[in-house]
Amino acid sequence: MANLSAKKGRDISVVLCGQAGQGIQTVEKLFTRILKANGYHVFATKEYMSRVRGGMNSTLIRISDKPVCAFIDRIDILVGLNKGTVKHLKKRITPETMIIGEMGVLGDEVENKNRLLDIPFSEIAANIGSKIYSNTVAVGALISMLSVKPEEVIDCLKQFFKDKSQEILEKNIEALKAGYEKAVNLENFSSIKIKAAAINEVKKQILVNGSEAVGLGAIAGGCNFISSYPMSPSTAVLVFLAQNSRDFGILAEQAEDEISAINMAIGAWYAGARAMVTTSGGGFALMTEGISLAGMLESPMVIHLAQRPGPATGLPTRTEQGDLELALYAGHGEFPRIIFAPGTLEDAFYLTQKAFNIADKFQIPVFILTDQYFIDSYYNTEPFNLKNCTVEKHFIETSENYRRYKLTEDGISPRGIPGFGRGLVCADSDEHDQEGHITEDLELRIKMVDKRLKKLDLIKQESIPPELLGPENYENLIICWGSTINIINEAVSNLGRKDTAVLYFKQVYPLHESANKLINKASKTIVVENNAAGQFARLLKIHADVNISHNILKYDGLCFASDSIAEKIKKLL
Amino acid sequence: MANLSAKKGRDISVVLCGQAGQGIQTVEKLFTRILKANGYHVFATKEYMSRVRGGMNSTLIRISDKPVCAFIDRIDILVGLNKGTVKHLKKRITPETMIIGEMGVLGDEVENKNRLLDIPFSEIAANIGSKIYSNTVAVGALISMLSVKPEEVIDCLKQFFKDKSQEILEKNIEALKAGYEKAVNLENFSSIKIKAAAINEVKKQILVNGSEAVGLGAIAGGCNFISSYPMSPSTAVLVFLAQNSRDFGILAEQAEDEISAINMAIGAWYAGARAMVTTSGGGFALMTEGISLAGMLESPMVIHLAQRPGPATGLPTRTEQGDLELALYAGHGEFPRIIFAPGTLEDAFYLTQKAFNIADKFQIPVFILTDQYFIDSYYNTEPFNLKNCTVEKHFIETSENYRRYKLTEDGISPRGIPGFGRGLVCADSDEHDQEGHITEDLELRIKMVDKRLKKLDLIKQESIPPELLGPENYENLIICWGSTINIINEAVSNLGRKDTAVLYFKQVYPLHESANKLINKASKTIVVENNAAGQFARLLKIHADVNISHNILKYDGLCFASDSIAEKIKKLL
Amino acid sequence: MKSEKFDMGDIDIAWCPGCGNFGILNVLKKTLDELKIDPGNLVLVSGIGQAAKIPHYLKTNFFNGLHGRALPPATGIKASNPSLTVIAESGDGDMYGEGGNHFIHTIRRNPDITNIVHNNMVYGLTKGQASPTSQRGFVTPVQVAGVILEPFNPLAVAIALNAGFVARTFIGDMDKTIEIFKKAINYKGYALVDVLQPCVTFNKINTYQWFRDNTYYLEDSYDSHDRNTAFKRATEPDKLPLGIFYINPDKTPFEENTGVYQQNDTPLFNREVDYGKLESLISKYALV
Amino acid sequence: MKSEKFDMGDIDIAWCPGCGNFGILNVLKKTLDELKIDPGNLVLVSGIGQAAKIPHYLKTNFFNGLHGRALPPATGIKASNPSLTVIAESGDGDMYGEGGNHFIHTIRRNPDITNIVHNNMVYGLTKGQASPTSQRGFVTPVQVAGVILEPFNPLAVAIALNAGFVARTFIGDMDKTIEIFKKAINYKGYALVDVLQPCVTFNKINTYQWFRDNTYYLEDSYDSHDRNTAFKRATEPDKLPLGIFYINPDKTPFEENTGVYQQNDTPLFNREVDYGKLESLISKYALV
Ligand SMILES: Cc1ncc(C[n+]2csc(CCOP(=O)(O)OP(=O)(O)O)c2C)c(N)n1
Ligand SMILES: Cc1ncc(C[n+]2csc(CCOP(=O)(O)OP(=O)(O)O)c2C)c(N)n1
Ligand code: SF4
Numbered sequence A, B: 001m002a003n004l005s006a007k008k009g010r011d012i013s014v015v016l017c018g019q020a021g022q023g024i025q026t027v028e029k030l031f032t033r034i035l036k037a038n039g040y041h042v043f044a045t046k047e048y049m050s051r052v053r054g055g056m057n058s059t060l061i062r063i064s065d066k067p068v069c070a071f072i073d074r075i076d077i078l079v080g081l082n083k084g085t086v087k088h089l090k091k092r093i094t095p096e097t098m099i100i101g102e103m104g105v106l107g108d109e110v111e112n113k114n115r116l117l118d119i120p121f122s123e124i125a126a127n128i129g130s131k132i133y134s135n136t137v138a139v140g141a142l143i144s145m146l147s148v149k150p151e152e153v154i155d156c157l158k159q160f161f162k163d164k165s166q167e168i169l170e171k172n173i174e175a176l177k178a179g180y181e182k183a184v185n186l187e188n189f190s191s192i193k194i195k196a197a198a199i200n201e202v203k204k205q206i207l208v209n210g211s212e213a214v215g216l217g218a219i220a221g222g223c224n225f226i227s228s229y230p231m232s233p234s235t236a237v238l239v240f241l242a243q244n245s246r247d248f249g250i251l252a253e254q255a256e257d258e259i260s261a262i263n264m265a266i267g268a269w270y271a272g273a274r275a276m277v278t279t280s281g282g283g284f285a286l287m288t289e290g291i292s293l294a295g296m297l298e299s300p301m302v303i304h305l306a307q308r309p310g311p312a313t314g315l316p317t318r319t320e321q322g323d324l325e326l327a328l329y330a331g332h333g334e335f336p337r338i339i340f341a342p343g344t345l346e347d348a349f350y351l352t353q354k355a356f357n358i359a360d361k362f363q364i365p366v367f368i369l370t371d372q373y374f375i376d377s378y379y380n381t382e383p384f385n386l387k388n389c390t391v392e393k394h395f396i397e398t399s400e401n402y403r404r405y406k407l408t409e410d411g412i413s414p415r416g417i418p419g420f421g422r423g424l425v426c427a428d429s430d431e432h433d434q435e436g437h438i439t440e441d442l443e444l445r446i447k448m449v450d451k452r453l454k455k456l457d458l459i460k461q462e463s464i465p466p467e468l469l470g471p472e473n474y475e476n477l478i479i480c481w482g483s484t485i486n487i488i489n490e491a492v493s494n495l496g497r498k499d500t501a502v503l504y505f506k507q508v509y510p511l512h513e514s515a516n517k518l519i520n521k522a523s524k525t526i527v528v529e530n531n532a533a534g535q536f537a538r539l540l541k542i543h544a545d546v547n548i549s550h551n552i553l554k555y556d557g558l559c560f561a562s563d564s565i566a567e568k569i570k571k572l573l
Numbered sequence C, D: 001m002k003s004e005k006f007d008m009g010d011i012d013i014a015w016c017p018g019c020g021n022f023g024i025l026n027v028l029k030k031t032l033d034e035l036k037i038d039p040g041n042l043v044l045v046s047g048i049g050q051a052a053k054i055p056h057y058l059k060t061n062f063f064n065g066l067h068g069r070a071l072p073p074a075t076g077i078k079a080s081n082p083s084l085t086v087i088a089e090s091g092d093g094d095m096y097g098e099g100g101n102h103f104i105h106t107i108r109r110n111p112d113i114t115n116i117v118h119n120n121m122v123y124g125l126t127k128g129q130a131s132p133t134s135q136r137g138f139v140t141p142v143q144v145a146g147v148i149l150e151p152f153n154p155l156a157v158a159i160a161l162n163a164g165f166v167a168r169t170f171i172g173d174m175d176k177t178i179e180i181f182k183k184a185i186n187y188k189g190y191a192l193v194d195v196l197q198p199c200v201t202f203n204k205i206n207t208y209q210w211f212r213d214n215t216y217y218l219e220d221s222y223d224s225h226d227r228n229t230a231f232k233r234a235t236e237p238d239k240l241p242l243g244i245f246y247i248n249p250d251k252t253p254f255e256e257n258t259g260v261y262q263q264n265d266t267p268l269f270n271r272e273v274d275y276g277k278l279e280s281l282i283s284k285y286a287l288v
């Protein structure tokens, strides 16, 4: 039996598997927090079914002494809480995988019984007083691998159960200890001890997931209005802002539908608020008329679009990068827009923050394009730095003869808001004159189209360049956008080739002018995307004027895995 | 004063101009019908404001002894019913333009009084009994130019006023005669006589506009269900089918909104009806979630999308080709579709007819992309031939173990409908198994995505090739799609160059494989489109893998004019 | 409560143990069975949500469409083939929230369909946000200070729209629910049945017990033919009455009114184009 | 009836001569004048249609949005700056058809806005199709055999939704309309005024004369505080009563309920982010 910790520099991957409602989330939350508090780098992400109870879900937790922030297929330790665990994860389980669980539950599924550490969670928990402590028993078993003693995590437990009664806390401590004892005393236990070193800096870092990074970025961007309609996986951002609404004076309203949500938010911008919507798939499809309205009114707008697999209802709780082209072309008629696609938590925070300022500046819709994988993944990262965050308010106090759509050199008309200044603010969805009144003057129409579209030139000047990771003198270029970056980056780093670099686009439209050169410099280019049609490759063809040699596509509703994608890339090099 | 008819082979262009509600339409309708009945080729189109009364609208009527079917800027004869006529059309009026109108109304605007034929329509009409006969007085004046005598058009009048009383008919005959008399007796009248020969075949031809061609095509395609929400310019098709609903057993329902319209229509297809929706701009934006539903359910669907200038409300009664990319990418997730863009009345009829069969065959959404210019234009054309029209019903009678989404070689699962056969028909917007039940089997997900997308290969094999007009050995290729074809074709023909051909796409997606070769053969390529962004050129770049040398774009809400576009093309050659 | 005809056998049902949806599923199967409806002649139309998964759990034709959009396809289906029995069934968020406009206008349109709404006063599938019928003060992850909107009263609105059949049941009483389902399905025209259904996971306020304590049946003597009385009873401030609030026996269903079936009752799928007539229509355009 | 403050001078108005919209425009200007509302503090929100063009014809801030979507931006505007007077005004098709879902849920939400609906029982701008309020049998180019849907009764629906202020006026009586507009604007909360307005071009049935013959005022003794009576009067089968059907003086407007203005009445545009608080929120994520 191999000692996991022996493979030097390798992190440990722990997967929890069970039914919805069985408490995997508690194990995950408590365990990752204990890990971080003890100085381990940690990454976690989950895949789950669209149901509230039952089914089979799993969470991956990676533990390392180096930063770790990507999904992998490999499972070192599998904690199975439910029958069906092995079947559910069969493709990822190898002979090396150690399985922790109850013999009574998993006994039938595990072929090599040697690999099964039998810990009767529920029996131990029942002895303490109730089966509900099973989860904490499991956590106790898990910490034992880290050579972390129960005493060292009492503070964590106290913090975690701070809203519960003293009795509950004590029972949980008891459960943790019992799980720990059971594990360390198991015969084949020592083989799975983890030797990753604890790093002091990690303790000061924050542990946030994608939706929290977007939500914190929104607050930093001055967001004070969110109107949305629940839809997985985008709801998390609505919930985050609602939870913080009292502290930050945010009006968080659940609209009757997505059409109302976006129209309400555009109204809010008109009156000077900084508004956003958060939505997914079909909800966004319903907002597309509103996107066009923002285009015509020249209203700022921030749209968080968390992608999931379509068409139609598709796979509501899974991941995909399938709505890029929809975001790019949504809305009838022609008008400019910006699409950010953050792939790291840091980028999610700063780009969301920036989205509000830039939407306000150019008076256009700005998208934050994420996906279920990104929203539901978290890792420790430096606390977001607020030093450079400011709320740039681009509206003006109007004077008497204010004209909302004044024709200016650069196409940007100073934006007034009603009740602030002595002018009148007239916003019109028809083609309009400079004052905002409906017009059928077709020469003016041309001027107004030009005015709206020429803002794109300015916007391009401020585009964020793609980020090159790896050697500057590359032969092969692996291109990705949005949520896949950490996965691709880990995969390509692990290949360790001096001729291969990664190009990461966090702004996917409009593209920075450097894109063409950077891509053409490579003799082989591979675009990796989480969709079936290769949408970003098409976008690059039109907007960066490049042809791509290869596509790696994935569309089963799961994200890429850094270990298996590395194999695929290797084959193409 | 030039004699118009002297310019050999040239047609005469008559423009009527006046307020909404002033009766231009009556003049136009009666006059064009008289023209056709008398053997003239005739083309008519209008431009109008988004209001029911007032404003300034105009209608162009072209009269020729050769087929004529395109807009031109040139005005030979201008009939002005209202003050402001000259200002409204100033860019198109030349010293050669002859103006017919009342001195009291137009006197102040017409600089060269010699060019004004003073016919006091309303005074003459009032003498007959009421000002409402003014329009017929104007028609009388117009026919005088054709050397058509009032007696020869009495039948036309009878037909035209067949639903009116005998008295009204007689008064109108009187008015027509009076207008005629007044005109022929005018001093400078003879100069505008038209010498175009009457052609017998024309009489047997039909005079239909774009919306009628689409509507007739729909009936020929077996359409028996239309659910839509009014929106200019698409409403005309809803009205046409409603008007014919009793005769053809069509259920025509005005839905409460566009979302309901498309969902109702998809429901109708599910139950075996052949349904369509007709919509424009923002109405279509609202349907995009439904498009995605059709994609996932693998439901046939026919969407008539009549474009108008956006964004948002834009210019509701004007024309633009601005929604091509929206139609192409509408709906979240990835699934195949077909987009037809008929540019001739014949194509509109046959492609709409075909749309129903092909939607049924491939179980996908099929678009008919038109625009206001196309919808509101008409000319004489051969009666649509029904010989090759059949309703190909692609659904089957189900047997006991029927599975709606059976995995087949080519991706097409036989489509059953409920209540026909012994099987159950289960349609699901979630990712589903072969039976149509919701699934989270992610390997099956891949199969289902592949199944849906691979239909595109079959569809491509049936794509309609672009039509080459002009010399086969071309140097220059003028590329257009949809409604502009007749205009571009006339313009390029008139240039009379042996090195320049026109390539007309009536199917814009997916493209026929010949597109690449045909385009690459030219050394210079010009895409002409009625939008500001050059959407079709972008589409060609991705899907035909070609680069275009020049774009000619127009986005003032008006269509191209064959005379002025010819100048523009010439400059680029 | 067994119903062989519609039973799916041993399937995995995605609802939480104890959920009121199970009761509705059983009641529905029983009702259909007792009405001797042929599964092949039935179409169950739903949107998206926990409730909206119901078509997957019984043997029937179904159209499981988009969230909020069950009624338009149900109308399209019924109007295309009136011989089908069509039931549109979804959650309260689906029917009264996202689908509110269709709710209003389908009632006005009056197709002969039965509209069953699983009203758990919460968004179940998306994990516990307020629905239009959530009561004031109901605290959720989004409504952090509790619901501040006036709860949607589906019965009062349906009565205001002059719906032909308006009823409310509580799934805690299966027998009575079956009885009312039967009447609703047999009613010729649009029939609304709002079914009170506990969500044991996300609605800890409106539990089985709460519904038992806060509902009662309209008296036997209640006359369901008076619209004003029906409105009054539907807007009572305290307890929620159960039963049939309003029946209007004089309405003609939409599909009969459309004219498409006046001379010809063939469903649309079985019709052919009259090309002769079309030819003469086309030739009319050759005339003035 | 002159109103200098809101007058636009000599402008081209796109309505047909004789259209009832002119009356509504005049009444609105007069009302605003008499209420001493400052044009700079007023926002008129409309959708698309003939009625929806009204903001272009008086001096005011306006948001002329999408067809059917006047109420959501009106809500967003009011909630972002409660010191503005917000009026949402559009046609019957816009408010009750395309915008039906917002109509329902805005009433539930109860922002302090006034909702004026130009009810001409037809789609004017798109040339004469039926609107939700078109009467049965009304023949149009689309409804070729006449309307077969139950006409939408906005008052009854608003009362069913427990709207706080529900009124109907006829533009043939300007004085009474001004009086009711004033009360509606002064009402703290959502106020509906359905204004009967002849469309002289496309509705040849519901003319000025027809409205005169088919309306009458609620008696002086009428008590507008009883919801059941209000419902009864709103659903009378024959003539259409005019006046204020229902007032509920006890409602709190949405924006007050949101919590955003409880400690701080600064409008949102004038607020700053509390970066200190944000920093401590972020640092909490460093803890367990
Ligand atoms: C257009 C769209 N918006 C949002 C969603 C997400 N969504 C799925 S179910 C649901 C609400 C479910 O609530 P309800 O209809 O009451 O059903 P329940 O789950 O409570 O039975 C929502 C918001 C969606 N699928 N589509
Ligand atoms: C999404 C969308 N659908 C349809 C239209 C077309 N449209 C413009 S106005 C209108 C109806 C107007 O009727 P109503 O609201 O009653 O106003 P009225 O013209 O009668 O005053 C319609 C259908 C549109 N602009 N947008
Ligand atoms: S979440 Fe609620 S409604 Fe959904 S299955 Fe569970 S108990 Fe039922």
Ligand code: SF4
Pocket: B052, B053, D014, D015, D016, D018, D019, D020, D021, D050, D051, D120, D124, D125, D198, D199, D200, D201, D202
């Ligand atoms: S069409 Fe009707 S509503 Fe519109 S302006 Fe004319 S009369 Fe008024």
Ligand SMILES: [Mg+2]
Pocket: C091, C092, C093, C118, C119, C120, C121, C122, C123, C124, C131
């Ligand atoms: Mg619910």
Ligand SMILES: [Mg+2]
Pocket: D091, D092, D093, D118, D119, D120, D121, D122, D123, D124, D131
């Ligand atoms: Mg109207």
